[in-house]
Amino acid sequence: PRLAYIGLGSNLDDPEHQVRRALAELEALPLTRLEAGSPLYRSAPMGPQDQPPFINAVARLATQLSPLALLDQLQALEQRHRRVRRRHWGPRTLDLDLLLYEGCRARWPRLTLPHPGIAERNFVLVPLADIAPDERLGDTPVSGLARALGRDGLQRLASQ
Ligand SMILES: CC1(C)Nc2nc(N)[nH]c(=O)c2N=C1O
Numbered sequence: 001p002r003l004a005y006i007g008l009g010s011n012l013d014d015p016e017h018q019v020r021r022a023l024a025e026l027e028a029l030p031l032t033r034l035e036a037g038s039p040l041y042r043s044a045p046m047g048p049q050d051q052p053p054f055i056n057a058v059a060r061l062a063t064q065l066s067p068l069a070l071l072d073q074l075q076a077l078e079q080r081h082r083r084v085r086r087r088h089w090g091p092r093t094l095d096l097d098l099l100l101y102e103g104c105r106a107r108w109p110r111l112t113l114p115h116p117g118i119a120e121r122n123f124v125l126v127p128l129a130d131i132a133p134d135e136r137l138g139d140t141p142v143s144g145l146a147r148a149l150g151r152d153g154l155q156r157l158a159s160q
Pocket residue numbers: 008009010043044045046047048054056089090095123
């Protein structure tokens with residue numbers, strides 16, 4: 001199995017429940033185990049502000065699926081949460097992003113690895129650092145990037 005990190009996000013239809021349910025569904029993916037889930041974080045939307053706050057988390061999977069097979073599974077999961085893409089960067093019930101895949105750098109039409117937005121989004125970087133502080137982006141440990149970017153606007157939810 002290879003390690004893969006997934007970014008989860010929701011700001012529609014009870015976002016906290018959407019994210020918690022998606023974490024359980026990641027465990028059920030074929031040839032895949034959920035190894036770790038970060039705490040959940042609430043934050044104001046980056047980009048268009050006229051939408052509800054987001055709930056975000058990051059999960060670590062151990063999977064035998066290839067990157068594209070895993071991406072297919074993630075997109076199928078998004079559909080099952082009735083993801084309706086009305087406007088670009090608009091509200092959504094569930095976003096699942098493949099952030100990192102062990103030993104894989106790619107710039108394919110469907111998938112760029114590592115995910116290009118990681119280092120500028122504290123709602124991704126901070127939960128990623130919670131479960132993978134020693135992963136490196138370029139030459140920098142994720143923990144250092146998260147510390148530099150800061151936790152402004154991020155509220156950690158009580159884990160239950
Ligand atoms: C709309 C946009 C860019 N903003 C976001 N903003 C936050 N806080 N969290 C997200 O997951 C998120 N996802 C997006 O796609």
